[in-house]
Amino acid sequence: MHPKVDALLSRFPRITLIPWETPIQYLPRISRELGVDVYVKRDDLTGLGIGGNKIRKLEFLLGDALSRGCDTVITIGAVHSNHAFVTALAAKKLGLGAVLILRGEEVLKGNYLLDKLMGIETRIYEADNSWELMKVAEEVAEELKGEGKKPYIIPPGGASPVGTLGYIRGVGELYTQVKKLGLRIDTVVDAVGSGGTYAGLLLGSAIVNAEWSVVGIDVSSATEKAKERVKNLVEKTKELLGINVKVQEPRIYDYGFGAYGKIVKEVAKLIKSVGTMEGLLLDPVYTGKAFYGLMDLAKKGDLGESVLFIHTGGLPGIFHYGEEMLELL
């Protein structure tokens, strides 16, 4: 771990949910095809349940919940939400209750099937985006308080200053690994949903004074909103940390193909080719679109000679949308 990051984060409650460092993997065939060195930080292997990027945030969010004596976690997402499932699973692992506030059609596939298999309480609502359901989360919290419980609300994607600490710590781990391996990384690339991961990568990279640039791939085709959310998160997290470091402007590109969750042929084909070329599985909602953007930008020469992709997980998305993807191939 990075001493400066460690010192900065040591005063915040954190529960260890990731018992190891996730590996960095080189992709020889993709690199040869692109003429750019492509590495992957395997944060799909964070280990709890389906793994993924959210576990890093949950170490601080659930650490905070426990330090406040909370006993029930409430969070929000789409029915296929990776974040919602792993949040509830981690809560249960820690002996906490969990209520998921989900939006969209109940389909017993992927993460929603996992929600049910694990006996997680889910409540389904109609909403165009997860943030609209924060009001419902507050109502559910009041209901639980009425039952004598101590609820803890986690916003969509864990996109709060406390959640953002997760990827500041993640950058500390990544930077130390890159130095130890003697790698030179020009650009780090990650998918942008709620913006918490990207905000943590930006702020963490500034704290360790990393040489690389950080690029976000917007998977929802709502890039200006994503930039605003990221900027706001960076500023609020700097306040939480009591620091005033200069952070690069968010560099976010739209590869949402028109809408969040839209399953498209280009991405389905890319998932197949990356899977068969490198044995690496991407998902159609987040990492498949993000990797598509990485390859497109790399071909244009926009990412330098050496790129590192943060694989943020999302495997259940293949099982939620697999039949739709198959029809496109």
Ligand SMILES: Cc1ncc(COP(=O)(O)O)c(CNC2(C(=O)O)CC2)c1O
């Ligand atoms: C596999 C995967 N990769 C990247 C992201 C984007 O992360 P951020 O939300 O931190 O921007 C998600 C998010 N998922 C959300 C969810 O509800 O699952 C928060 C949207 C993700 O699941």
